[in-house]
Amino acid sequence: MSIKLTESRLREIIREESKAVLEGLQKTASMLRPGPLTSSEDFKKLQAGDQIMIHRKPAVVISYEPDLATLQYAWKGTSVRKFLDARDAWVWEPGEMPGTSVSWVGPGAPVANARRAPRRLAAPSIYD
Numbered sequence: 001m002s003i004k005l006t007e008s009r010l011r012e013i014i015r016e017e018s019k020a021v022l023e024g025l026q027k028t029a030s031m032l033r034p035g036p037l038t039s040s041e042d043f044k045k046l047q048a049g050d051q052i053m054i055h056r057k058p059a060v061v062i063s064y065e066p067d068l069a070t071l072q073y074a075w076k077g078t079s080v081r082k083f084l085d086a087r088d089a090w091v092w093e094p095g096e097m098p099g100t101s102v103s104w105v106g107p108g109a110p111v112a113n114a115r116r117a118p119r120r121l122a123a124p125s126i127y128d
Contacts, residue, residue, distance in 0.1 A: 036103045038091040043071065049110035051076075053103045054084065060111050071102075074111045081114045 005013075037043055037052070043064055046052075050061040058076035065072075069086040088100040
């Protein structure tokens with residue numbers, strides 16, 4: 001069974017889809033501009049999948065918890081979840097250098113199957 005589409009209906013479908021994609025890109029692009037993230041408002045605009053640089057190393061945002069100021073990310077190309085206290089990257093006073101350099105690069109795809117880092121077993125105690 002095949003579905004028959006007229007040429008005008010096909011054009012209408014393509015127009016609607018391309019409009020939706022462009023609106024999504026404009027929404028994401030208008031939220032942040034490439035550059036350093038130095039305030040809580042900048043971090044609140046982050047979305048899952050956004051490409052960021054942490055100390056000039058590429059990373060992908062998994063999530064951001066504004067109440068705890070905790071950024072979950074994974075280094076680009078891996079699926080191991082890492083955590084960052086975003087307050088280290090905030091500039092509290094003008095002219096101050098942040099402790100952690102975080103900058104937004106652009107939108108991207110979310111990390112699939114992000115997992116926690118493997119637990120390290122504690123060394124046996126001499127008192128056992």
